[in-house]
Amino acid sequence: MNSILEIANLGVTFSTESGDVPAVRGVSLRVEPGETLALVGESGSGKSTVALAALGLLPGNARASGGVSVGGTDVVGAGEAELSRLRGRTASMVFQEPATALDPLTRIGKQIAEVVRNHQDVSRQEAAAEAVALLRRVGIPEPERRASAFPFQLSGGQRQRVVIAMAIANSPGLLVADEPTTALDVTVQAEILDLLRALAADSGTGVLLVTHNMGVVADFADRVAVMLEGEIVETGAVEDVLLRPTHEYTRRLLAAVPRLAVTGSGSGSAVSGEAEGAPVVELRDVSVQFGRGPRAVRALEGVSLTVRAGETVGLVGESGSGKSTAARVALGLVAPESGGVSLFGANLRRTRGRARRALLAGVGVVLQDPVASLDARMSVAECVAEPLRVHRRGMGAVERRERVAEVLELVRLPRELARRGPRELSGGQRQRVSLARALVLEPRLLVADEPTSALDVSVQRTVLEVITELQAELGFACLFVSHDLAVVQRFAGRVVVMRGGRVEEQGPTMSTLLHPETEYTRRLIAAVPVPDPVLQRERRERRLALGTGAGA
Amino acid sequence: MSVQSASRWGLVAQFPAPLIARFARNKLAVAGITVVVLFFLFCFVGPLLYSTDQIHTDLTQVNLRPSGAHWLGTDAVGHDELGRLMYGGKVSLLVGLAAGVLATVIGTLWGSIAGYAGGWVDAVMMRVVDAGIAIPALFILLVVSAITTPGVPGLIVILGVVSWLVPSRLVRAETLTLKSRDYVLTLRAIGGSHSRAITRHILPNSVSTIVVAATFQVADAILLVAYVSYLGLGVQPPSTDWGGMLSAGLTAAYSGRWWLIVPPGLAIILVVCAFNAIGDGLRDAFDVRGRG
Numbered sequence: 001m002n003s004i005l006e007i008a009n010l011g012v013t014f015s016t017e018s019g020d021v022p023a024v025r026g027v028s029l030r031v032e033p034g035e036t037l038a039l040v041g042e043s044g045s046g047k048s049t050v051a052l053a054a055l056g057l058l059p060g061n062a063r064a065s066g067g068v069s070v071g072g073t074d075v076v077g078a079g080e081a082e083l084s085r086l087r088g089r090t091a092s093m094v095f096q097e098p099a100t101a102l103d104p105l106t107r108i109g110k111q112i113a114e115v116v117r118n119h120q121d122v123s124r125q126e127a128a129a130e131a132v133a134l135l136r137r138v139g140i141p142e143p144e145r146r147a148s149a150f151p152f153q154l155s156g157g158q159r160q161r162v163v164i165a166m167a168i169a170n171s172p173g174l175l176v177a178d179e180p181t182t183a184l185d186v187t188v189q190a191e192i193l194d195l196l197r198a199l200a201a202d203s204g205t206g207v208l209l210v211t212h213n214m215g216v217v218a219d220f221a222d223r224v225a226v227m228l229e230g231e232i233v234e235t236g237a238v239e240d241v242l243l244r245p246t247h248e249y250t251r252r253l254l255a256a257v258p259r260l261a262v263t264g265s266g267s268g269s270a271v272s273g274e275a276e277g278a279p280v281v282e283l284r285d286v287s288v289q290f291g292r293g294p295r296a297v298r299a300l301e302g303v304s305l306t307v308r309a310g311e312t313v314g315l316v317g318e319s320g321s322g323k324s325t326a327a328r329v330a331l332g333l334v335a336p337e338s339g340g341v342s343l344f345g346a347n348l349r350r351t352r353g354r355a356r357r358a359l360l361a362g363v364g365v366v367l368q369d370p371v372a373s374l375d376a377r378m379s380v381a382e383c384v385a386e387p388l389r390v391h392r393r394g395m396g397a398v399e400r401r402e403r404v405a406e407v408l409e410l411v412r413l414p415r416e417l418a419r420r421g422p423r424e425l426s427g428g429q430r431q432r433v434s435l436a437r438a439l440v441l442e443p444r445l446l447v448a449d450e451p452t453s454a455l456d457v458s459v460q461r462t463v464l465e466v467i468t469e470l471q472a473e474l475g476f477a478c479l480f481v482s483h484d485l486a487v488v489q490r491f492a493g494r495v496v497v498m499r500g501g502r503v504e505e506q507g508p509t510m511s512t513l514l515h516p517e518t519e520y521t522r523r524l525i526a527a528v529p530v531p532d533p534v535l536q537r538e539r540r541e542r543r544l545a546l547g548t549g550a551g552a
Numbered sequence: 553m554s555v556q557s558a559s560r561w562g563l564v565a566q567f568p569a570p571l572i573a574r575f576a577r578n579k580l581a582v583a584g585i586t587v588v589v590l591f592f593l594f595c596f597v598g599p600l601l602y603s604t605d606q607i608h609t610d611l612t613q614v615n616l617r618p619s620g621a622h623w624l625g626t627d628a629v630g631h632d633e634l635g636r637l638m639y640g641g642k643v644s645l646l647v648g649l650a651a652g653v654l655a656t657v658i659g660t661l662w663g664s665i666a667g668y669a670g671g672w673v674d675a676v677m678m679r680v681v682d683a684g685i686a687i688p689a690l691f692i693l694l695v696v697s698a699i700t701t702p703g704v705p706g707l708i709v710i711l712g713v714v715s716w717l718v719p720s721r722l723v724r725a726e727t728l729t730l731k732s733r734d735y736v737l738t739l740r741a742i743g744g745s746h747s748r749a750i751t752r753h754i755l756p757n758s759v760s761t762i763v764v765a766a767t768f769q770v771a772d773a774i775l776l777v778a779y780v781s782y783l784g785l786g787v788q789p790p791s792t793d794w795g796g797m798l799s800a801g802l803t804a805a806y807s808g809r810w811w812l813i814v815p816p817g818l819a820i821i822l823v824v825c826a827f828n829a830i831g832d833g834l835r836d837a838f839d840v841r842g843r844g
Contacts, residue, residue, distance in 0.1 A: 331741040360743030372734040377756045383735075386752075390744045437738070447741070 002072070004173040004206040005031040005054055005091070009066040012049050012058065023049045023062075025230045031206040033173060036197075038209045038221035038238070042253070042456040043427075046230040051178050051210045055091055056083045071173050089119040091174035092167040096182050098159035102151040108162045109135070109147025115169045134165040139195060156319075157188035164195065171203055178210045185318035185483070190527040190543065193220050212456065214257045215529030218242055218536040226250050238533045256458040258486035260528050262514070262539070277309030278345070280445045280477040281330045286339035288325055288501075299325045300336070301501045307445065312471065312478040314492030314509060316485060318524070322501040327449050327481045331363065332356075344444065361391040364438030364476070368450035370430040374422040381418035384408065384437045391441055407436040411466050428459035432466065442474060449481040464491060485528050489513050497521050574837040581833020587826035591819070595641035604635025607790050615804070618811050625811040627800065636797060637815050643793035645823070647707050647777045652770030654712030659719030660755070660762055666720070667727030668750055678724065681717050689714040690779060697785030704787060707780070711773050719765040726758040760838035767831035771824045778820050794820050 012024040024046040031037045039047045052058050053068055056075045068075040071090040073082065087093075095101045103111060112131035116122065122130070128147070135143035138161040151159055160180065167175055177196065181189035197220060200207050209221060217224055217238065224241040226234045226249065234247040245251045288300040300322045307313045307330075317323045328334040329341055332348050341348040343359055351359055364387075367373050374383050384404045388395055395403075405415035411432040422430055431451060438446055448467070452460035464487065471478060482488050488495055489509055496506040497520070505518045516522045526543040530536050575581055610630030618625045624633035666677035692714050696702075702710060730736065736749050755762075778795030780786040786796055794816040801812030 333737060333741055357743040360741070363742055365738045365741045367734040367738060369734055373738065375733075375735045375753050375757065386739065386744070387742050390739070390742065390748065434738075441742075 003030040004033050004071055005029075005208060006069045007050070007054065007067070008069075010050065010053060010068060011065040012046070012053055013063050013065075014059075015061050015063070023230055024053070026066075027227075027230075027232055029225050029232065029235065031174065031208050033206050034200065034204040035223065036200060036207040036209055036221045038211060038217040038224045039227060040211060040214065040217055040224060040253075041227035042212060042458065044229075045227040047210045047227045048178055050227070051093075051176050051208060054174075054176055054208060055087055055093055057087075057093070085119075088115055088172070089170045090172055091176065092170070092172045094160075094163055094167050094175065094177040094180045096179040098156055098163050098183065099151075101163045102159060104151050107148050107150060108154070112147075112162070112166050112169060115166045119170045130169070131165075134169055135162070137168075137199075138162070138165045139191075140165075155188075156184055157191060160184060160188075160192055161195065164192070164199070168199055168203070168205070172205060174206045174208065175200070176208045176210070179212070180209070181216060182211070182213070186485075186529075187318065187523060187527040189216070190219075190529070193529070194540075194544070196220065213529070214242065214254065214457075214531035215536070218531050218533040219529040219540060226253070242531055242533055253458065254531065256461040257531050258457075258460075258484065258490055259532075260486040260489055260513075260525070260530055261510075262525070262530065262535075277311065277477075279306045279342070280309050280344060281479065282306045282340075282342045283326065283329060284340040284342075286326070286329055286336040286341065288322075288329060288334055289337050299501055300329065302339075303329075303498075303501070303503055304339075305496050305503065305506065307477050307479050309444070309477055310471075310475050311494060312480055312492045314488035314495040315479060315481045315498065316483065316488050316495060316524075317498035317504075318483065320500070321498040323481050323483075323498045324449055325501075326498065327447050327479060330479060331365065331447055332360070357391070361387075361441055362444040364441070364443035364446045366431065366434045366438050366446070366448040366451040368453050370427040370434070370454055373434045374430055376422050378422075379418065380408075380420050380422065380425070380433050383422065383433060384418070384440055387437060387441050403440065404436075407440045408433075410439065410470060411436045412462075426459075427455050428463060431455060431459075431463050435463070435466065435470075439470065439474070439476075443476055446471075446476050446478045447481075448478060450483065451480075452487065453482070453484065460487070467491075485513060485525060497524070571837050575833050578833040578836060580829045581836075584826040584829030584833065587822055588830065591641065591823055591826075592645060595638050595645055598638040599635065602635060602638070604632040604639075606631055606635055606639040615809060624815055625809070627797075627812055628804065633811055633815065636792065637794075637819060640792045640794050640797050640816065641819060643704060643787055643791060644774055644777055644795070644820070647704060647711065647787075647793070648770050648774030648823075650708045651711035651715070651773040651777070652766060654708060655715040655769045655773065656719050656762060656766040658712060658716035659721075659765070660723045660758075662716065663720035663723030663725075664727045664750055664754060664758070667724035668731050668746065668754065670728075670731075674724075678721075681720055684714075684717045689776065693776065693780050694783065694785065697780060697783075701788060702786075704791075707777065707787060711776055715769060715772060715776065719762070719769060722761055722765050723758055726761045727754055730754045730757050760834075764831050764835045764838065767827055767834060771827035771831070774820065774827070775824055 007027060007029050010024055010027045011022070014021045014023055027050055029037065039050060041047045053064055054070065054075065056078060058064060064076050066076065070086060073086055073090065075083070102108065109128060109131045112134055113127035116127045116130050132143045132147050135147060140146050140158060140161055154162065180196065181192050184192060193216065196207065199205065211217060221238045224236060224238050225232050226241065226247065228249050234241060234245065234250050241250060242254065245254055283303055283305050286300055286303045290297045290299055303322070303326055305313065305326070315323045315326060325334060329336055335349065344362055346359055348359070381401065381404050384407060385400050388400050388403060404418055408415050408417060413429060413432055413436065422433065425433065452463050455463065468491065480488065480492055492509050494507065495509045495512050497504045497512070499520055505512060505516065505521050512521070513525060516525060526539065526546070530539065613626050613630040614628055616622055616626040622632050622634070624637065626632055627636065662677060666674045693710065696710050700706065731754060736753050739749055739753065777786060777793055778798065781793050781795030782799045784799060787793055797816040798813060801809070805813045
């Protein structure tokens, strides 16, 4: 049997303003028909570059060496015409972001038909009929009607299904999927992975799956190649690599992946759920509406939640569930339409001026985006010192500099970093600077909105460890917003599950996540892929048996 | 200390070495800077080396061709034309620069307040801008000049007041995106004031937009001064500016006295083009770095 993709000793170098940067060195791999090879690694490891090189899609400033052969055609030396014949027919690609992979102004049926007609000599009607058949195959309900829909009329998961329909339109032998489910919610991710798995099995397509998510690897891949700094450090069957890793780096990577405990009483760091402390922040029956009139959107409806002194409450839910809005209400950034918000026992909606400022001095905030969280025009010291300038106006420059250095060391950053600009720091360092800024006033409440979602797992682990340690030391309460159930399970004592602007369920983390009371939470947990291929296969079968993975 | 306070205001961080290097690579922009610097030297240092009487008329020396004594000849009332080019250039450059800066300052304040406040405040403030843009600036200038006879400070104020509208729109758009940045939200969440958010985060981060807008404003203002003076409504004799010189020389042009019309015309074109080139260069230099 011939490999559908064969990469031998691939090297890719980017020429940039500051000289040549090697991105990939000596990478060799092969994908057999019907097999899925997962290429895993952290950001900057070169995994996406390999995927692009496989289809000859490298940007203009890249130089490739070595051999890439797709279905017997050499890609590295091929001209543009030859590549065009290859792409979409012999091999095709599914990108991460379905919103930008589709033309927003063309009906989806037409977009799929166009791909069909690019490579097959068929009439317009035949292509349109084929498009409908493809939509049915990727599980879009009412495909005849949906074919005339525009991309914006579909949900994110449905859009990704359309992208996949376009990718499989000409029954390619090779499918390159670059983080195909990273932009999607877990329940949707599970459905898309089911779909890709079924398609690959049906038509004997080889899949090169690029991902950072070990759970996705365990769920989908047959073999795994682990990349580090442009090189493959370990290759093998998925069971071997994920359960018995041989390379030091793979071991480290796997150890850093937060695992969702799915059985037993659970041992994690999370303590018992019942905290007795006084409420630090309390939302009572809060409703929030954005906009007015018929186009108004209800973001929250009757949400009540409490965070007590010293405890960590995890706020989980899928996108659009209202979890970030709830956190913003707790901070007073969003005014509720009805309901009460009390912060440290005072009514946040009634308190104004000096009293409000004093109240907010007890709050620290860390937001998701490590780039947007820090003002790039300020030095690290100025970023961290900002809360001091707001709340401790009498503080002298020397004292302030000393305090900044102290907090930087608290979050395990060297004090020399104070003089640098945020641009010079890595994502993990930036999030720790954000954390230092949040803690500089010794707050009683830390609100963290997806603080580690944009980070690699190993970096995520360090940041979470720092937060946990400091919480034990300083005793602040924490409202932790996340979409990642595994992280929340490890980190929070109590959990609040949100869905469509309402609280679906809440309780002590371990009991809620192990024995959920509502159908939705059960489904949410069942959809999380765990980085253990054997266990994941069982979970998948159980999930499919429940019939919860079907439908769009 | 001065370095520290400069960096506090974002000035040092604002013009880092790579930015200057990128700007320097743009040949047209460097040429623009050179032209502007040369013209400033010509107008402000030139009179010290080439001294002429620009106050008193000398009817014995009218309409002379360019010669060794008068390099660019003399005008209809006996002023040395080269000296007059320096003398008028002082007014043109000063008024243009000051009016451009004034317009940018007004526009920046107006736009940042409107963008940051949002809601009905924004709606009202931007409708005012729309209304202003609907009336041609030249029309307003002519009406005002017909009512009063402005001196140099008056001219600066009038020009500044009629041309702040475009920068205010630019700054408002920039403010709208900056105010929802995470670092502004974080500041608001811990109780930081609105004025702090505007002065410490939003304005420093819009400096690139503002600087580029200011450069184009200066070019526009120099042109506007020339219009107004050409129509005889600018600074009054014996003072003059390049537009006024053009106006005075217009009749002479038909009788072949080109030296009264070509030098001020060229000076206006060169300076306006130079400022535009600088603006383009700055915009490109800022853009490469991207926003963030």
